[in-house]
Amino acid sequence: MSERVMPGxxxxxxxxxxxxxxxxxxxxxxxxxTASGAFTCSPAHARAGYVLLGAHMVTTVRTSGGQWGVPEGQVRRAAAELNAVRMDRQDLVRIGPFRRAPRQECYEESPLRWxxxxxxxxxxLGGPERAARREDGRLYHLAGIDWRQILVEQTRxxxxxxxxxxxxxxxxxDAAEHAETQWVHAARTRQASTAVTEPPSHPRQAPDADSRPTTNPEDPTAELRPYNKELEGQLYSVLSKKPGTSRRVAGWACAVCRTAPATVLDHCHEHGYVRAPVCQSCNTQERPDHLYSNDIRVANRYTRLFHTDxxxxxxxxxxCPGCRARTTLPLPHLAAWTAHTACRSLRPTHRDPRGSRGRKPCGTLRVSWTGSHNAPRSCLLTVAxxxxxxxxxxxxxxxxxxEAVERFRVWLxxxxxxxxxAAGPDRLDGLPAQIRPVIADTNGEGQALF
Incomplete structure (x- = not known):
């Protein structure tokens, strides 16, 4: 270890x-x-009793001399956890701005709210350039991560x-925010219990250097339960209005990646059924890129959705029972599959401008449709x-x-x-004859995302 970290x-x-x-x-x-000042610059605050480093909670301790310190072993464990993360700079998730701010329904107790x-x-500040020049330290880092170095700005x-x-x-x-929420909730519970069992004059003791938070800092998902079809067949329009639904969702691990805490209920907008609780990352990966209500771009992530995974x-x-019984996908997903998979051989290519001998698919795929899945005889997909x-x-x-549905069934x-x-009309007897209406997406930009 470098000598500069030994004093103190x-x-x-x-x-x-x-x-x-x-x-x-x-x-x-x-x-x-990562950022310097992870323990001493905003939003880190030693008096809170912890500092976030990635998804790891590091305990802060006040010594007898009045100084704040942290266990060195916890810092090193947090660093090892972060060093193990593999990052693809091309696999991006949009974080804003949105026409309506995304709901913070599950993590209201988390000061991070990144x-x-x-x-x-x-x-x-007017963009990442001015944010990078700011010198007052506010939001310099998030959980010890220098977000400014990896932020990508795009213009439409x-x-x-x-x-x-x-x-x-x-x-x-997201995992850091979930871990912080659990910490804050556990701390409030302890304070309430102490207020009942201890005399008011009882002095508060400094936590032990090796103490651990209620949520295991080694694994933010250790206390999350796996999703086991508990919400299968239920309607999103009903569940979303029930009190406590968001807190219940936060108790599950994401049903897709199974490594992050769930934050939202992914649901089928054509039939109205809940699919599963998922994290924000998987929710954005699943969501089609709408240009208009009947027009989508076919993003690069569909290579993963229709090939790798x-x-x-x-x-x-x-x-979704509706999609499963009809052996199909929601219309935007079916359109993306048709363009990306069924029409792949039709896409023109050109020489790679970087000088390699290979050829590169040309342009950007886009699919539009006329008509509706409710009137399949009149619905036509146009791939361009x-x-x-x-x-x-x-x-x-x-x-x-x-024709697109039949191609998908054969491919499936x-x-x-x-x-x-597991699909087909004989697999579900209770499917309603009347298709549910489209449900507006409250997490998007005002467009109805299927």
Whole structure:
């Protein structure tokens, strides 16, 4: 260990300044960039009794001399946990701004609230460039992570700015927010219990250097229960109005990745059924990129959804009884599958401009549709390529809805036979004859995302 982190060491504790130096030193090779001042700069606050480092809770202790310190072993464990995170800088999740701020329904007790903090900071300062020049330390880091180094700004139509972070970091910050919520809740419970059992004059003792929070800092999901179809067949419109639903959702691990705490109920907007509780990261991965109510871009993540993790995602979509009984996908997902998979051979290619001998798919895929899945005879999917040098908005194919459904059924039986075997009208007797109306998405930008 570097000599600069040794001063202040006493009984396994190191000073906050030494902890700052240690944190930067042991995370120097981390894929996730870390920040100096993780213990001494806002939003870290030693008097709260803990400091967040990634998803790890580090206990702060006040020594007999009045100084604040932290256990060195906890700092090193937090660093090892962060160093193990693998980050793909191309796999991005949008974090704002949205027309309506995303609800913070599950983590209201968490002071971190990192989405709200980042969005507010960038809107106040006018973008990441001015945020990077700010010197007062406010929101310099989040859980010891220097978010400014990995924030991506994108512009739509030359006017609207959007901000994105790598998916691995989004999951890490979501886990940190969940761990902090559990800590705050446990601390309030202890205080209430102490107020009843102890005389008012009883002095509060400093926590032991090796004490641990109620939520295991080694594994933020240790106390989360796996989702076991408890909400299968229930309607989102009913569950979303029940008191305590958000707190119940926060007790599950994400049903897709199974590593992060769930934050929202993913649901089918065509049939109205709940699929499963998922984390924000998986929810954005599952959600189609709508341009308009009947027009979507086919994002790069569909390579993962329809190739790498096909079986798992198909099982998730078929948690909706309506989609499972009809052996299909919601219309936007079916449109994306048709463009990305069924029409893949029709997409033009060109030489890679970087000089390699291979060829690169041209432009950006877009699918629009006329009509509705409620009237399949009139529904037509149009697959086009935008921004293609050989002709912008080039139409590749027009596929009737029923033909797209039949193609999907054949592909499903070949690609995921176990999922296909569990689908079909004979698998569910209680499916309503009348299809449920589309339910407005309260987490999006005002568009009804299916």
């Amino acid at each position: 060491r006493a009984g396994g504790l190191i000073t906050l300044g030494a902890a700052d130096a240690l944190w930067v030193d042991v995370t120097a090779d981390s894929a996730v960039p 989405r709200r903090g980042i969005t507010g900071e960038l809107q106040e 139509d030359g006017t609207q700015r959007t901000w994105w972070l790598p998916r691995a970091v989004v999951r890490l910050l 096909t079986d798992h995602w198909l099982r998730h979509w078929h948690r 390529v935008d921004f293609c040098p050989s002709g912008e908005h080039r139409v590749l194919a027009q596929v009737p809805y029923r 039986a070949e690609t995921a036979p176990a999922v296909a075997a």
